[in-house]
Amino acid sequence: MAIDPMWRDVVLLLPCWGGDGAQQLVDYSGARLPVSLRGGAMVSVDGARSEAGALYLDGSGAYVTINDLSRRLAGVPAFTIEGWFFRASDNAGQDVLFGFHSSLGANRAVFDASKYFGDEAAATTSYPSAMPIGVWFHFAVVRRPSAWQVYLDGTRILDLAAAPNTLEVTDRFSVGQEWDGASPSDFWHGYVEDLRVTLGVRYEAGFEPPGRLLTLTDGGYRAEAYSEASEPINGSARRGDGTPADSVLVRDWISHEPVAIATPDAAGDWSVRLVPGQYDITYLATGCAPVCHGPYTVPASG
Structure with missing residues (x-):
């Protein structure tokens, strides 16, 4: 995206x-x-x-x-x-x-x-x-x-x-x-x-309407999130009944701009790569209110 x-x-x-x-x-x-x-x-x-x-x-x-x-x-x-x-x-x-x-x-x-x-x-x-x-x-x-x-x-x-x-x-x-x-x-x-x-003014005449503004699929929003300088972070996102959440949305802690989305596996485990910084993490699951927590800090390596 x-x-x-x-x-x-x-x-x-x-x-x-x-x-x-x-x-x-x-x-x-x-x-x-x-x-x-x-x-x-x-x-x-x-x-x-x-x-x-x-x-x-x-x-x-x-x-x-x-x-x-x-x-x-x-x-x-x-x-x-x-x-x-x-x-x-x-x-x-x-x-x-x-x-x-x-x-x-x-x-x-x-x-x-x-x-x-x-x-x-x-x-x-x-x-x-x-x-x-x-x-x-x-x-x-x-x-x-x-x-x-x-x-x-x-x-x-x-x-x-x-x-x-x-x-x-x-x-x-x-x-x-x-x-x-x-x-x-x-x-x-x-x-x-x-x-x-x-x-501000986002559109002039004759624009192509945007698709989904956010998507519930794997992938990164920023190229640097998957660069060589990035670090992996891992977690587990489950519903109360133990089944995996649908998706995990990672956002920049300061701007709240979406950075990455991960899809948990059958056990609820997920992983993304992020450059050093602070992030908030939101678990999304059908039938449940989104659960947000943070800040999560990715330290600079070395």
Whole structure:
């Protein structure tokens, strides 16, 4: 997997992995923002793009809140929000992918299946057509200092002039619904994977949508992790019943950038090679919450 040149600017990374029915998601970015699943939102293997699972929202009350994201984005001149979405049914075009609201529920910037609406002068602006039903698609929003730009599968579909960023640290961010005052409404029915938020402009028109942002397969993210200067580290990752965990994710302790992924053998044993430094290690197992520990120090040899 290629290194993300904007990794240090990523403030939210939700692959939406988990066991079938799990009601917990982990932010794999360095920000480690708390994520709350509400109204029956859960991970589901059925309908996901891979066996690792996807976030499922039932369209009748399920949604996700990540309110601390506004603290990261308030006053930031440019940022990018993106993810993969599957729209299972139509809620009159009002089913919401994600959006920001004030602490009292007023619209800041909301993106539903057919339009943008927010607190700029052009309060409501429709896309050329609504989001497709029954297929996965990549949806990205780029906030520039004086514009909102919306992309569907890498093609720009909306370019809206806007005043500078109006988000405040007390604003709320949610996935799969919008607030009508104190009440959630306009729910998304379908799936979500690989939700990522990056400080700065990540995309221009005509880009190729990314694949999985993280993968549960053996391999390294950094070439130097497998260089001659690297050292092997070993461990054992098992579930409570003694069966092996699915994968072990190794990240840099300071930046939290993924460094390597290992797959335990039948006994749960795993091994990777790492250059000297400090790392955190996360065990991933279907049906279990991720288990993180560290820092683990790889000393310089000699």
